[in-house]
Amino acid sequence: MPSKKSIIKLATLPRQRLGDQIADVLRQQILLGDLKPGQNIPERETSAALGVSRTPLREALLVLEAEGLVEMAPAKSPVVAQPSLIEVTHLLLVQSALEALAGECACEEASQDEIDEIEAMHQTMLSTTQGSDPIEFFQIDMGFHEAIVASTKNLSLIKTHKQYHARLWRARFLSSRRRIAREKAMIDHGRIVDGLRLRDKEQVSSSMEEHLRRAIENVRIVFTQEQTEENSKTARYKNQENVHG
Amino acid sequence: MPSKKSIIKLATLPRQRLGDQIADVLRQQILLGDLKPGQNIPERETSAALGVSRTPLREALLVLEAEGLVEMAPAKSPVVAQPSLIEVTHLLLVQSALEALAGECACEEASQDEIDEIEAMHQTMLSTTQGSDPIEFFQIDMGFHEAIVASTKNLSLIKTHKQYHARLWRARFLSSRRRIAREKAMIDHGRIVDGLRLRDKEQVSSSMEEHLRRAIENVRIVFTQEQTEENSKTARYKNQENVHG
DNA sequence: GTAAAATAAATGGTATACCAAATAATGGTC
């Protein structure tokens, strides 16, 4: 009865490169916050923890560096990227342009089934607005955007959008916690869905841009709040130091 | 007299990773056509030719794969990407959105000096239109676009644009040979420069989109021509085969 | 006791060696 063996052939048949699998794992850990911004990712330690050698781990790190999720400097441990407010703003501007394009293309390329599914996701989100944990709500929110991009069938656009999506994950997750932001986001989504049903390029792309512009503002607010908290912490620490001295 | 030594410390001080240097070399070779689309890049042979080991060569290939210039399949030699017409169209659509965004941002972020320089490049191009080899003209053309993107100071946008630029290099170079295309391009560039001087976002971004939309049409024409030539070649070969048989 | 120099530990960068899958070549059989 070799049924068990047939399931486990990860090691025997490298259907996908080990480096790519590791990249997926690390990407998830970065997005979910298991690896926090600024944290070191020493090669030996990490590869040992994952039960692989340094070679594929390094290949994964190089991919993540190309994606902008990890920063590598000579003779320094690779470190999880910690984009500043201005960098996140830049990223959101590009993402905004990408999604506006996606909206336009979707009006031409999306099948009726795909539009129906996008609308269904929107409905799910509307009914989930109140209860449930924020991370689940956020996942659906991001799925909504991904579905629109996917419906364009433009592989390059999909891939690039995905990369920006990953780099923006954390910032957008943090800013999605604001109640007001979520409510306004739902209104934007509604307009986007309406535009898609009408296949009205102009309406969809402008709603998309509007939506992302709001996201930029939300991120700015959250960043300045964090900055303020950080400052007060620093002040406390300084006080402690003074106490010690 | 250790002056000679001081120049050559590539091997001793890895100021930049070898893999990145190799990636630069290969990228250039792909863009310039030394490595043609569809051509294999066997790891052992190539690394030996470059005088390095497989490890950094592989890292370079992975970066180029992430950029979309090289395709790697399990148990197959890496191969120079050979995008189809539809893929190039997809790439140009994204590039169009990126440059439209760049145009808008440039209206706000570009310094007067930068706009002056962009205009100077345009003037150079106008005077170079007739004589000189096509590759030089093309270089200036691409420099014009890069300068606009660079003036936004948006590093993410610059990097992403650069990657799409590399993937589109060959297609745009081939299509830039058409005389009519060049003339119309000059008119577009003029409108873009005018818009930048006026800092008129709307004019710049729409001119950019118009310009890229024209590029899509040009690429389509060149591709179909190439396809036709290819077919006639195949026909000839078939005839030869018939003669042999 | 402090500061500076030297040494030891750790880290990333590169080269080499080994393995498994795939393909090409060769030999045997029908």
Place this chain on the structure above:
DNA sequence: GACCATTATTTGGTATACCATTTATTTTAC
């Protein structure tokens, strides 16, 4: 003579070993 099986070679994937640089610690000199 053609086709199939088997083996040999080539290729990419992974692991390990080595080197150079950097950093932390310790020791020594002032």
